[in-house]
Amino acid sequence: MGDKNFRLPRTIVPRRYGLRISADLDRWEFHGSANIDVQVLESTRTVFLHALDLEIDAASAFYAGTTHDADEMQIDTDAETVTLKFAEPLPTGSVRLDLRFRGRILDRLRGFYRSEKDGLRYAATQFEAADARRAFPCFDEPAFKARFALVLEVPAGNVAIANGAEVARRTLPDGRTEFRFSETPPISTYLVAWCIGPFESTPVAFTPSGVPVRVWLPRGLADKGIFARDAHVQSLAALEEYTAIPYPYAKVDAIGVPDFEAGAMENPGAITYRLTLIAADPERASIPTRKGIFATAAHELTHMWWGDLVTMAWWDDLWLNESFATFVGSKVTAELNPQWGLWRDFVASLQRPFQLDALSSTHPISFDVANAKQAAERFDVITYWKGAAVVRMIENFLGADVFRQGVRAYLQQYRESNATADDFWRALETASGRELAGLASAWIRQAGHPVLQLRTRFTHDGVEIEGEQRRFFADPAQHETGDGTLWPVPVVWKYRTARGIEEQRILWEGRRTSVHLPGALWVYPNGGASGFYRYVLDAA
Incomplete structure (x- = not known):
C-alpha cells in the first residue's frame, strides 16, 4: 500500500472500544488490549486499522461464539496501518476485534507521551490530529465515532484522569492501582484522552445544572487552579444556555500538563492545558493572565458542542471547528466579563491576519486536505483568526438571534455524529431565509480580502x-x-x-x-x- 494519504474503507464501522492500558512510568513503557465492537457492512477477509509505533502481539475476531485468530498481520509505516488477514471472511453484522499491543511512552509531545516536573514523572495523551494510533490500534479518522470504556493500570501513588467519570478504583496484587472509567458517548479517536501522575485537584465545583468541575495540576499547584475552575463553571453555564443543549458529558476535568505542545486540547470531560493557561496565583494574577485563562477555557468548552458533540467529517473542515470556538469562546468571555472590553482585544488580534492576508502569498481559510498532517501544517492566523472574523461578520449581518437559531438547529440535527461546513451553512440559510452558500464559499475559499x-x-x-x-x-x-x-x-x-x-x-x-x-x-x-x-x- 505505502500511501500516506490512505483512507480506511467504510466497510467496517467501530461502535465501541473496551480499552485497558497498563503504564510503567519507571521504564516509560505501556502495554494494553483493545476489544473493538464493529459492524461489518460487507463480508471481508481483510481488516485495516491505524497503528504506529506499536508492537501488535495478537489479533483475532470473535463472532458466532468462536474466536478466529488473524492468519497474518502486515504493518505499513507509510500508511500508518496494520492489516489483519483472516482465513475465512468476516460475516456481515456484529463482530468483536480483539488485539493485544505494547509500546513506548514517547519522548515527544504526541500520542501517549512522557512529562516531568520537579523530579516527578507524568504521562499524558495528545491525539489530535492523528496520533491515537500511537497508543492503541484504532479507526483513527474523525468520521469513525464510537463509545470508549477505559481501564488504566498505573503505578502506586499516582492518579489517572480520563474522558469518563471514575467509577471504580482498586489496588492490584502487584501494588499498582486500577482506575475504571464510565463509558463515553460516541466520540472520535482524536478526542480520547488520559493523564497519569501525581496530580492534585481543586475542590469540586458544580454548574447550575449540576455538572461537576475540577482543575488538576502537578503536585503542589492545586491552589493555583481555583480561578480556572470557576471560569469553567461560568463558561459552561453560558454555553448550555447558548446552545440549548445540556452539557453532553459526565464531568469537566481541566488538566494542566507539565509539558504540552498546544495551548489546550478539547478532549471531552478531560481538557488538557499548557500550565500557563490554567494555573494562576489568585491574589497576584494580572488582568491579561486572567483574560487568557478565561478565554481559553471558554474556547475549549465551546468545542464540547462544536467539534466533540458534532464532529467534522474530515480534516478539511477543521478550520470551522476552531473558528467557531474562537468566536463563540470570545463571545462568552465578553458577556461574562464586560469590564475587560474583550471585543477590543478581538479586533486588535485581527491585525496579524489582515497583514498576512494582504500578501500575494496568503492562502484561503479552507483548503483541500489529503491527510491529517496537512491540516495541522496549514493552521495559522488566517485559519484561526480570519476564520473567526468571518463567522463573526456573518453573525452580525444576520443578527445574533437568527445566527443562534441556526447554530441550535445544526447541533440538534447532527449531535453525536459528523457534519460538514456546508451542513452548517444550510442550517443558517433555513434560520435566516437567506442564501448563504455563495457568500460563505467566497470568503472561505478565496484568498485575500x-x-x-x-x-x-x-x-x-x-x-x-x-x-x-x-x-x-x-x-x-x-x-x-x-x-x-x-x-x-x-x-x-x-x-x-x-x-x-x-x-x-x-x-x-x-x-x-x-x-x-x-x-x-x-x-x-x-x-x-x-x-x-x-x-x-x-x-x-
Missing part, C-alpha cells in the same frame, strides 16, 4: 454613497493593478439621524454598488467593526 473605496455625497435628505471594491494588496503595484477577485460583502452601515443611531445591512455583490442612507448626518461603513474588509472614505 477587499477594500471598499467609497464616495459620499450628503444631501438634504441623507447621504448617497457610491462604492467600488477590489482586492487589497500591501504591495502598491499589485494593489493598483488588482487581480479581479470580488466578494459578496455583508456591510453594516452605521449612521446617525435626528432619531438617533441607526443601521442598514446590505450584501454588496459585484464590483460597484450604491446606497442611500435617509437622514444620515454621518456614516461609518463597518458597524460593530465586524467586517473583515478595509474601506477608504473620500474627503466629503
Whole structure:
C-alpha cells in the first residue's frame, strides 16, 4: 500500500472500544488490549486499522461464539496501518476485534507521551490530529465515532484522569492501582484522552445544572487552579444556555500538563492545558493572565458542542471547528466579563491576519486536505483568526438571534455524529431565509480580502454613497493593478439621524454598488467593526 494519504474503507464501522492500558512510568513503557465492537457492512477477509509505533502481539475476531485468530498481520509505516488477514471472511453484522499491543511512552509531545516536573514523572495523551494510533490500534479518522470504556493500570501513588467519570478504583496484587472509567458517548479517536501522575485537584465545583468541575495540576499547584475552575463553571453555564443543549458529558476535568505542545486540547470531560493557561496565583494574577485563562477555557468548552458533540467529517473542515470556538469562546468571555472590553482585544488580534492576508502569498481559510498532517501544517492566523472574523461578520449581518437559531438547529440535527461546513451553512440559510452558500464559499475559499473605496455625497435628505471594491494588496503595484477577485460583502452601515443611531445591512455583490442612507448626518461603513474588509472614505 505505502500511501500516506490512505483512507480506511467504510466497510467496517467501530461502535465501541473496551480499552485497558497498563503504564510503567519507571521504564516509560505501556502495554494494553483493545476489544473493538464493529459492524461489518460487507463480508471481508481483510481488516485495516491505524497503528504506529506499536508492537501488535495478537489479533483475532470473535463472532458466532468462536474466536478466529488473524492468519497474518502486515504493518505499513507509510500508511500508518496494520492489516489483519483472516482465513475465512468476516460475516456481515456484529463482530468483536480483539488485539493485544505494547509500546513506548514517547519522548515527544504526541500520542501517549512522557512529562516531568520537579523530579516527578507524568504521562499524558495528545491525539489530535492523528496520533491515537500511537497508543492503541484504532479507526483513527474523525468520521469513525464510537463509545470508549477505559481501564488504566498505573503505578502506586499516582492518579489517572480520563474522558469518563471514575467509577471504580482498586489496588492490584502487584501494588499498582486500577482506575475504571464510565463509558463515553460516541466520540472520535482524536478526542480520547488520559493523564497519569501525581496530580492534585481543586475542590469540586458544580454548574447550575449540576455538572461537576475540577482543575488538576502537578503536585503542589492545586491552589493555583481555583480561578480556572470557576471560569469553567461560568463558561459552561453560558454555553448550555447558548446552545440549548445540556452539557453532553459526565464531568469537566481541566488538566494542566507539565509539558504540552498546544495551548489546550478539547478532549471531552478531560481538557488538557499548557500550565500557563490554567494555573494562576489568585491574589497576584494580572488582568491579561486572567483574560487568557478565561478565554481559553471558554474556547475549549465551546468545542464540547462544536467539534466533540458534532464532529467534522474530515480534516478539511477543521478550520470551522476552531473558528467557531474562537468566536463563540470570545463571545462568552465578553458577556461574562464586560469590564475587560474583550471585543477590543478581538479586533486588535485581527491585525496579524489582515497583514498576512494582504500578501500575494496568503492562502484561503479552507483548503483541500489529503491527510491529517496537512491540516495541522496549514493552521495559522488566517485559519484561526480570519476564520473567526468571518463567522463573526456573518453573525452580525444576520443578527445574533437568527445566527443562534441556526447554530441550535445544526447541533440538534447532527449531535453525536459528523457534519460538514456546508451542513452548517444550510442550517443558517433555513434560520435566516437567506442564501448563504455563495457568500460563505467566497470568503472561505478565496484568498485575500477587499477594500471598499467609497464616495459620499450628503444631501438634504441623507447621504448617497457610491462604492467600488477590489482586492487589497500591501504591495502598491499589485494593489493598483488588482487581480479581479470580488466578494459578496455583508456591510453594516452605521449612521446617525435626528432619531438617533441607526443601521442598514446590505450584501454588496459585484464590483460597484450604491446606497442611500435617509437622514444620515454621518456614516461609518463597518458597524460593530465586524467586517473583515478595509474601506477608504473620500474627503466629503
